[in-house]
Every structure is written in C-alpha cells, then in structure tokens.
Amino acid sequence: MFVAGIDIGSVAAKAVILDAQTLSEAAFAVIPSGWNTREAGEQVLSAVCQQADITHSSLSHIVGTGYGRIALPWADKVVTEITCHARGAAHLFPQTGMVLDIGGQDSKAISIDSKGNVLDFIMNDKCAAGTGRFLQMLSGLLGMTLEELSSAAEQGTPVAISSMCAVFAETEIIGLLAQGTPPSHIAAGVFTAIARRMRTLFGRIPLRGECTFTGGLASSTAFARRLSQELSVAVNVPPQPQITGALGAALIAAKLTTTPH
Amino acid sequence: MTFATLQRIKDVTDRNVLNLQEAKAAGKHVVGEYCIYSPMELAIAAGAIPVSLCGTKNDSIPAAEEILPRTLCPLIKSSFGFALQDSCPYLSAADVIVADTTCDGKKKMFELLAQKKPLFLLQLPQIQNTDAVTYWREQYAKLWQFYEQQFNTRITEDDLRNAIHLMNRFRSALKRVFDTSCSKPAPLTGMEIMECGFRLSFMSDKEHAIQLLNDLATELEAAPASQEKKRAPRILLTGVPTGLGSHKVIELLEKSGASVVCIDNCTAYKKTTLIIDEHKDPLTALAERYLDTPCAVMSQNPHRYTVLQELAQRFSVDGIVDLTWQGCQTYEVESYSVKNFVRETLHLPFLHIVTDYSPADTEQLNVRIEAFLEMLA
Ligand code: SF4
Ligand code: SF4
Numbered sequence: 001m002f003v004a005g006i007d008i009g010s011v012a013a014k015a016v017i018l019d020a021q022t023l024s025e026a027a028f029a030v031i032p033s034g035w036n037t038r039e040a041g042e043q044v045l046s047a048v049c050q051q052a053d054i055t056h057s058s059l060s061h062i063v064g065t066g067y068g069r070i071a072l073p074w075a076d077k078v079v080t081e082i083t084c085h086a087r088g089a090a091h092l093f094p095q096t097g098m099v100l101d102i103g104g105q106d107s108k109a110i111s112i113d114s115k116g117n118v119l120d121f122i123m124n125d126k127c128a129a130g131t132g133r134f135l136q137m138l139s140g141l142l143g144m145t146l147e148e149l150s151s152a153a154e155q156g157t158p159v160a161i162s163s164m165c166a167v168f169a170e171t172e173i174i175g176l177l178a179q180g181t182p183p184s185h186i187a188a189g190v191f192t193a194i195a196r197r198m199r200t201l202f203g204r205i206p207l208r209g210e211c212t213f214t215g216g217l218a219s220s221t222a223f224a225r226r227l228s229q230e231l232s233v234a235v236n237v238p239p240q241p242q243i244t245g246a247l248g249a250a251l252i253a254a255k256l257t258t259t260p261h
Numbered sequence: 262m263t264f265a266t267l268q269r270i271k272d273v274t275d276r277n278v279l280n281l282q283e284a285k286a287a288g289k290h291v292v293g294e295y296c297i298y299s300p301m302e303l304a305i306a307a308g309a310i311p312v313s314l315c316g317t318k319n320d321s322i323p324a325a326e327e328i329l330p331r332t333l334c335p336l337i338k339s340s341f342g343f344a345l346q347d348s349c350p351y352l353s354a355a356d357v358i359v360a361d362t363t364c365d366g367k368k369k370m371f372e373l374l375a376q377k378k379p380l381f382l383l384q385l386p387q388i389q390n391t392d393a394v395t396y397w398r399e400q401y402a403k404l405w406q407f408y409e410q411q412f413n414t415r416i417t418e419d420d421l422r423n424a425i426h427l428m429n430r431f432r433s434a435l436k437r438v439f440d441t442s443c444s445k446p447a448p449l450t451g452m453e454i455m456e457c458g459f460r461l462s463f464m465s466d467k468e469h470a471i472q473l474l475n476d477l478a479t480e481l482e483a484a485p486a487s488q489e490k491k492r493a494p495r496i497l498l499t500g501v502p503t504g505l506g507s508h509k510v511i512e513l514l515e516k517s518g519a520s521v522v523c524i525d526n527c528t529a530y531k532k533t534t535l536i537i538d539e540h541k542d543p544l545t546a547l548a549e550r551y552l553d554t555p556c557a558v559m560s561q562n563p564h565r566y567t568v569l570q571e572l573a574q575r576f577s578v579d580g581i582v583d584l585t586w587q588g589c590q591t592y593e594v595e596s597y598s599v600k601n602f603v604r605e606t607l608h609l610p611f612l613h614i615v616t617d618y619s620p621a622d623t624e625q626l627n628v629r630i631e632a633f634l635e636m637l638a
Contacts, residue, residue: 067624082632106625118636120610123629 001257002026002054003061005249006041007081008033008068011104011132012216013040014246015048020060020254023091027051028243037068045074061256063249067105076256082110082121084248089212090116091251092244093236097209100198100227100235101244102217104132109201111208116248122201128166130197132217137170138190142183149187150220156184158192169193191223195230202231212236214244264484266477267453273473274460278350284310284465285354290412293355293378295340295371296363297527297554298385300547302537303401304359305424306416307408310465312351314358315528316340317459317504319618321348329370334588335617336502337366344374351463357411359404361385363558364591381407387560389552398548405544421543429536431467434474436533441481442522443576446490448481451498451511451521458529459504493520494637497573499599500584501592502528507618510584510626517631523576525568526584527556534568557591565595566602573607580610580637587617610636 001021007014013033017026029047033040041064049056056074064075065084072078081103089099090112099110107130110121124130128137139149159181163169169190176186194217211233217223218241228235238244285291290309294301304311316339325342343349358380360371374380383400386393409416435458441448449457457477464470496519503511503526511521524530531554538546555564573581581603585592596613603611612633616622 067628080628080632080635082628083635118632121632123625 001060002052002058003250003253003257004045004048004059004063005084005246005251005253006045006062006064006066006072006075007084007243007246007249008037008041008044008064008066008071009081009104009245010067011136012242013044013066013068014243015044016243016246016250017048017052017054017059018247018250018254020257023251023254025247026054028240028246030242033068037071038073041068041072061253063253063256065245065249077252079249079252081245082108082123083118084245084252085214086110086112086118086248087116087251088244088246088248089214089236089238090114091247092238093210093212095210096212096236098202098205098207098211100202100211100213101215102130102132102194102198102213103215104136107131107198107201107215109198109205111205114209120205122204124197124201130194130201132215134166134169134190134194135217137166138173138187141170141173141177142187144183144187146216146220150222152184153187153191153226154222156182156186156188159185159189161186161189161193191226192230195223195227198227199230207233210234210236212238214238214241216242218242264448264477264480266473266480267457270457270460270473270477273469274464277460277463277465280465281310281312281351281354281463289465290356291351291354292408293352293358294360295358295367296361297531297535297556298361298363298551299359299383300401300404300551302421302424302428302547303404303408303416305427305467306420307405307412308414308420309356309408309412312355313462313528314340314343314349314352314355315502315504316343316349317502317508317528317618318343318506320506321346322618328373332588333366333370334364334586335507335619336586336589337370339507339618341370341374344377357381357407359383363556364589366588379411385558386552387558389559389564394545394549394552397552398544401544401548418543421547422539425537425539425543425547427467429539431471431474432533432536434471434478435461437478438474438481439523439530439533440575441478444486445495445577446487446493447495447520447522448484448487450515451496451519451524452508452515454521454524455503455508455511455529456505458524458532462528462532490520493518494579494634495520495522495577497521497523497525497569497576497578497581498584499525499569499581500596501586501589502526503584504528509618509620509623510582510614510616510630513623513626513630514582514634517627517634519630519634522578523572525572527554530572531555557589557595562595565599566606569599569602570607573603573609578609580612580633581607582633583611583613585613585615587615 064072321342
C-alpha cells in the first residue's frame with residue numbers, strides 16, 4: 001500500500017511516495033510551483049506517480065502541506081509545513097532536536113521531541129532577507145544558478161552586507177558590483193548574511209539534540225557549511241533537503257492508513 | 262449567533278448609535294474614553310454616558326498615517342484616524358474626552374486629539390503601590406471637578422456610590438456570561454464572546470444591558486453541551502485589546518478548529534474584574550481597584566501572571582496565545598516574560614502573535630496558528 005505527501009511551496013512543488021508499511025521511499029518529484037498552485041499539485045502528483053510506476057487511484061492516502069496546501073482537492077488531510085518538516089527531519093535523523101528550514105518565502109526554527117512532535121517554533125516571514133527569495137534576487141543580479149553561487153561563495157571572502165532588508169541589500173549589491181567587487185565575494189557575503197539571520201531565530205529556542213537543516217537552500221553544501229560555522233553546531237543535511245516537508249506529509253499519510261480518522 | 266438572547270442583543274445594540282444620539286438630544290452629556298483606567302463610574306455619577314473610543318477598525322488607519330508614523334500601533338492609528346475623519350459616531354457624540362498617559366504613542370496622540378475636543382488627561386502612575394494609589398485618587402478627584410465644571414453640575418458621594426453599584430452589577434453580569442465558557446465544551450465561541458462584550462459596552466442604558474446579560478447567562482447555563490466543539494482545543498487569548506474589526510486572530514483560531522474560551526484583555530475579561538468595594542470611601546475604592554488592572558504599561562506588572570494562572574486553571578485551557586499589536590513595545594517586550602511564565606510555571610504551550618488590523622498577513626498567520634493547534638493535538 002502506497003501513500004503520498006505533497007508540499008506546494010512558493011518556489012517549488014514537491015511530492016514523495018512511501019510504502020505505508022515499511023516507510024521506504026518509492027519515489028519523489030520536484031517541479032517549479034509556477035502561478036497556478038492547483039495545477040502544480042496535479043502535475044507534481046502525476047510526476048511522482050509516474051516515477052513510482054503506480055496510478056493516482058492506487059494511493060491509499062495523500063497529505064498536503066505548504067502554502068498551497070488548501071488548493072489540493074484530493075488530499076485526505078492538510079497539515080502545516082512546520083509539522084511536516086519536523087516529522088521528516090526526525091525520520092531521517094532520529095536524534096534531531098531542532099529543525100532549521102529556509103524556504104522560498106520564510107525561514108523557521110522548530111524545536112521537536114524524540115518522536116518528531118513540535119514543541120515550539122518561530123518563523124521569520126515578514127522580511128525576505130533570511131529566505132530563499134533573497135538568494136533568488138542575488139542569482140538574478142549576478143546571473144548565476146544556486147550551484148554557481150555556491151561554488152563562487154566557497155572561493156570568495158565574504159564582504160559585509162549591512163542592509164537587513166532585501167530591497168536595500170539589492171541596492172547595496174549593485175553598488176558593490178559597480179565598485180568592481182568580485183561576484184564571489186558578494187555571494188560569500190550574502191551567504192553569511194542569511195546564515196546570521198538564521199542565527200537570531202536559532203538563538204530564540206534552546207537547542208536540545210541535533211540540528212537538522214532542511215529546505216532548498218540546504219542542498220548547497222557551501223551554505224550548509226557556512227550556517228554550521230555561524231551557529232557553532234554541526235548540522236545534519238538530508239540527501240534531498242528540499243523534499244523533507246513532503247516526506248513528513250507522506251509519513252503522516254502512512255499513519256492515516258492505520259488510525260481511523 | 263445561535264442563542265436567542267444573542268440575537269436579541271444584536272438587535273438591541275444595532276440601535277446603540279441611535280439611542281445615544283437621542284439621549285444627547287434630550288440633554289445627556291457623553292464622555293469618550295480610550296482606556297480601561299478611565300473610570301466609567303465617575304462619568305455615570307456625573308450624569309453622563311461613557312462610551313469607549315478605542316479604535317478597532319482598519320479603515321481609519323490610512324488617514325491617521327498622513328500624520329502619525331506608520332510604525333505606530335494600529336490601535337492608536339485607528340483611534341486617531343476616526344478623529345481626523347470625524348467618522349466615528351461615538352466620538353462625534355462625545356462632549357469631552359478622558360484619556361490616560363498609558364503608553365508613549367497614545368500619550369503623544371492625545372496631545373493632537375486635545376486640539377479637537379476638550380480632553381482631560383489622567384496622569385497614570387506606572388507602578389502599583391500605596392503611594393501610587395494616593396496619587397491616582399487625586400487624579401480621579403481632579404476628573405470629578407472637571408466633570409462638575411464641564412457639565413455645570415454637582416456630583417455627590419452618593420451619586421458615585423450609585424454609579425459604582427450599577428457598574429458592579431453590570432460587570433458581575435458580564436462575568437456570569439463569560440464564565441459559562443468554563444464548562445467543557447464552552448457554549449459560546451470566542452467570536453461571540455468578543456462581539457457580545459463589544460456591542461454591550463456601547464449601550465447607553467446599563468440597566469437594559471444588565472438584563473440582557475443575565476438573560477443570556479441563564480440561557481447559556483441551561484443549554485445542552487454542543488457535541489461538535491467537544492474536541493476543540495481550548496485557547497486563552499491574552500494581550501492587547503480586540504474588538505469588531507480587530508478580531509482577526511480570534512476568527513483565524515476558531516476557523517482552524519480552536520475554541521477561544523477566555524479573552525484576557527481590556528475589551529473582554531479584564532472588564533469583569535473591576536468590581537469595586539462598596540463599603541469603602543468610594544473614590545479610594547475606585548482608585549485602588551482600577552490601578553490594580555494588569556496592563557503592560559505598568560512596571561512591574563505582577564498581576565498579569567497571577568490572573569493568567571487563575572484563568573488558565575479555571576477555564577481548563579490547552580494553550581495560551583499572546584496577541585500584541587505591531588509597534589506596541591510594552592506588550593511585545595512583556596511577551597517574553599509571559600512566554601517563560603506560561604511554559605515554566607503553567608506548563609502550557611504558548612504562541613506569540615504580532616500583527617496589525619490589516620488582512621495582509623492572513624496566510625502567514627494561518628500557518629502559525631494551524632501549526633500551534635497541531636502541536637496541541
Ligand atoms: S491594554 Fe493597557 S493601555 Fe490599552 S486599554 Fe488596556 S489598560 Fe489601557
Ligand atoms: S496596544 Fe500597546 S501601543 Fe497600542 S495603545 Fe495599547 S499599550 Fe499602546
């Protein structure tokens with residue numbers, strides 16, 4: 001019996017299919033969210049079904065999460081990404097006590113118990129400076145993909161980005177480029193700025209257990225390393241950090257197969 | 262509104278503005294107040310009708326932002342915007358305004374407001390001790406004189422005693438209604454609690470309001486337990502004032518499946534606690550009781566914690582949500598201590614929400630609120 005978790009974020013739509021008994025992963029898919037959340041949901045679901053070589057109707061339960069979670073008419077249940085990231089991270093790294101997630105439009109620190117239940121969380125969603133959107137802006141300005149930014153940042157010496165606001169930071173970066181500052185230094189500077197933003201969230205919740213870093217930005221090893229340095233703790237990074245929320249949703253779906261709701 | 266008396270309250274209070282204007286035409290004076298520290302009893306003793314002018318609507322904010330900083334608390338901006346646009350019938354009806362030096366933003370806004378209407382500013386001490394009570398009593402004595410001059414009347418001690426007795430009955434009746442939510446499940450929703458308290462506070466005829474409240478309490482006490490709300494997590498909302506127009510967090514909580522059983526703020530439950538000792542010198546009793554009100558403008562603010570503990574237990578709550586308006590420094594800073602108290606002493610889950618009156622952040626708020634409720638499940 002198979003179950004699915006679908007996570008519709010502001011940047012990407014993610015899906016995971018699990019075997020409900022063994023909880024082993026049968027397939028996953030990631031596509032851009034685009035403008036139409038509902039369509040993104042349909043597409044990512046059919047993509048993941050194709051990957052797993054099963055039909056939509058053979059999925060026993062589907063759980064939706066992410067900003068687009070309400071636009072999934074066929075979901076059996078919708079759960080917030082906070083709960084889903086917690087479940088996903090605890091499943092991958094059972095010693096996790098804190099989940100750090102940097103998404104497209106917000107970042108969060110989530111404190112969890114050994115079962116993956118959320119104990120506390122804080123979000124930064126009023127300001128783009130600590131989120132994936134900040135990097136999108138940078139990648140637009142420098143004409144680089146996330147991977148290119150990552151390797152550039154590894155080589156660069158971070159320049160100070162003093163603006164905490166993404167809009168002002170953009171102006172600042174344009175100024176730096178005009179002065180001839182190498183893009184690699186700027187990329188390194190922005191990585192450091194985002195990691196520092198994360199540190200303020202992180203500092204507001206006491207750390208117990210290990211720290212697991214999820215969300216699209218975690219796939220950049222350069223960034224994960226910088227974050228770990230900033231926080232002075234080791235961070236676990238899942239092999240596919242972007243799909244942690246969808247995985248958590250699928251784990252909740254697997255639970256639905258055993259508990260009547 | 263599902264209960265018959267709730268519908269009656271709605272119908273009666275729909276005529277609040279009309280009734281006020283009629284009373285005014287018949288020669289009654291109207292006193293506008295902004296804060297719970299302004300004693301309604303004194304206004305009633307002066308033969309006037311007290312009305313609350315605390316701004317709870319988003320519509321008046323853009324006008325206020327032409328003068329006030331945008332980063333100011335929405336409650337202050339909303340209140341001031343109504344004065345600028347002259348768009349609040351209660352404010353228009355007010356002959357005089359009574360204000361308090363509570364937070365800095367309000368204080369400075371009142372300076373501007375004083376250019377529009379006769380305004381009496383009560384100098385609120387920010388500590389709760391016997392010296393402060395003595396001082397506060399003098400402030401009330403000055404307000405007493407102000408009413409006598411403005412309304413060209415004499416207020417006797419008996420007038421004040423009668424007003425205290427009337428308001429004590431009103432507050433006890435309000436408490437009786439709010440306390441029905443101690444039962445599991447609560448008969449009223451948080452939205453109903455908020456709306457009912459809000460509407461009745463604008464009723465000029467207090468006797469009629471007391472009657473309605475007691476009828477409602479009787480109806481609620483006899484109502485069979487609702488099955489659908491049985492499993493809803495019981496939430497205590499604490500923090501800044503809320504009213505019709507600034508109710509979004511209560512609404513979002515309940516749309517996500519919570520039952521808001523107690524609203525510990527100045528527009529709801531705090532009103533029920535101002536029961537004045539009728540055996541003492543009335544002005545002293547008034548000053549003592551009022552100054553004891555827990556508000557974040559006080560330093561320290563010890564009663565905030567004792568009240569929270571008492572309410573959390575009496576209403577058997579599953580979690581506490583602390584609402585603070587953006588730009589409200591006092592409540593925002595205090596939220597850290599409240600959080601520690603709730604976690605460490607009450608051992609309850611806690612969520613701090615900072616927002617304003619606009620619907621712009623509904624989506625983000627939903628994520629926080631739903632995640633919090635998932636945590637309680
Ligand atoms: S919260 Fe404080 S300042 Fe505001 S109405 Fe209540 S007592 Fe007054
Ligand atoms: S909510 Fe805070 S800032 Fe706003 S009026 Fe009340 S005490 Fe002042």
